[in-house]
Amino acid sequence: MSASDEERLLGDAGIVRNRLKIHAAVTNARLFGEVVAEYGSFYEYLIGFFPGRRRIVNDVPGQSDVAVSSAVSDAISRDMKRRGFKFFGTVVCYAFLQATGFIDDHVNGCHCKGLL
Numbered sequence: 001m002s003a004s005d006e007e008r009l010l011g012d013a014g015i016v017r018n019r020l021k022i023h024a025a026v027t028n029a030r031l032f033g034e035v036v037a038e039y040g041s042f043y044e045y046l047i048g049f050f051p052g053r054r055r056i057v058n059d060v061p062g063q064s065d066v067a068v069s070s071a072v073s074d075a076i077s078r079d080m081k082r083r084g085f086k087f088f089g090t091v092v093c094y095a096f097l098q099a100t101g102f103i104d105d106h107v108n109g110c111h112c113k114g115l116l
Helices: 003-009 019-039 042-047 071-083 090-099
Strands: none
Touching: 003 019, 019 042, 019 071, 071 090
16 A cells, blocks of 8 residues: 555544554554565464464453463564564454464353363
């Protein structure tokens, strides 16, 4: 995308119209491609941060015990910032890891716990 595309997006009421976030989305997409080129896939990049290259299933007694970050999300976020990614801190990273199944924080006893 060009600078004029970013300007056009600033007028799009269907998205968050923040110049820094729009620019970051464009930059992050380019950097994502670089990570994939380096590692073969984004999965290979991410799984390398996990002990034994295995997903994490946490012991979560109750909803209030769900974490918002971890040593893994800290490390990934730190590495992505080093690569130039923006708006991808440890909390956003942890939520992404939960949403994609790398980290299972289902409450103990939940029928979805450990399914992947």
